[in-house]
Amino acid sequence: MMHPHDSIIVQTLGRFLIPVVQIFGLYVLFFGQYGPGGGFVGGVILGTGMILSVLIFGHDASRSQLANKVLHVDGVGMLIYAGVGGLCMIGGGEFLNYSNLEIPGLETASRRSLGIVLTQVGVAVDVAVTVVSIVFSLSAEEIAEDSANG
Amino acid sequence: MIVSYEIPLLLLVLVTAGGAILVKDLMSSVLLLGSYSFFLSLAWAWLGAVDVAFVEAVVGAGLATVLFLLTLFGTNPKDTRLRRPPLSLATLIIFPLLGFLLLYAASDLPVYLDPNSPASVHISPTYLEQSYQDTHTPNVVTSVLMDYRSLDTMVETVVIFAAGIACALLLRRDAS
Known part of the structure; x- marks a missing residue:
């Protein structure tokens, strides 16, 4: 189990930094269509914010509840991505051909833009969950080593 | 330059x-x-x-x-203490040879910013010209990754998912 860090500097900086990191992750995720960034980087930044809260405040702190809960949505990002592809097939086109998304009132280019946003959200969820899950797995190894060494 | x-x-x-x-x-x-x-x-x-x-x-x-x-x-x-065994003779022969081959092949690469290089004449002009009309996405990299080559990106996502699953399988010992 990760213990909370006892330095007041680290804790104060963490309280300040983690919301900024999360907001920046969301910005990168949704700004990926207009500048550098996108689902992968946005997901990694979001996951890094959760890792930071786990490293600073420990597994059990209320600030780390998001990181603990997010493990339950493992695979949901994949489902979002493949689900968008499935919706395209329901709309009568090929798999992942976003111009077949059945949304009334949108022209073809806007449908494809919307499809890009949805799949990027899928990638971001998948990457963030995977990153947090790997860190939890590595610290689980640390727990086992600690108990083995006494 | x-x-x-x-x-x-x-x-x-x-x-x-x-x-x-x-x-x-x-x-x-x-x-x-x-x-x-x-x-x-x-x-x-x-x-x-x-x-x-x-x-x-x-x-x-x-x-x-x-x-x-x-x-x-x-x-x-x-x-995790680092032990460095002395280099073997095969290493000393093969790796300089490999580096020489790579440098030799690098002289065939197109010049940086060359508009007639194979990468810039095949399909990328089509993407650059039609990406905004097709997808309303100003960033061409995103539209290529997420729209034109969407299936590749989906399989990449599967790879990341599989990496997370494999780490959990290998490293978590208790059932908690």
């Missing part, structure tokens, strides 16, 4: 990469690898590949360093 900061940048990339291999302590090696990723991301940004630079900075310099450090904290110091 103005050579003001490119040469120091490339030298820093080389020095940090060599240092990460040659240094005696694994902790310093990990930190040097992080700084290597950071300098490499600066080099990508200098070449104009801003998206790649972003990924390299976030994943290489940030996340991979954290994962390496967590792994190091979970190991015993005497297991």
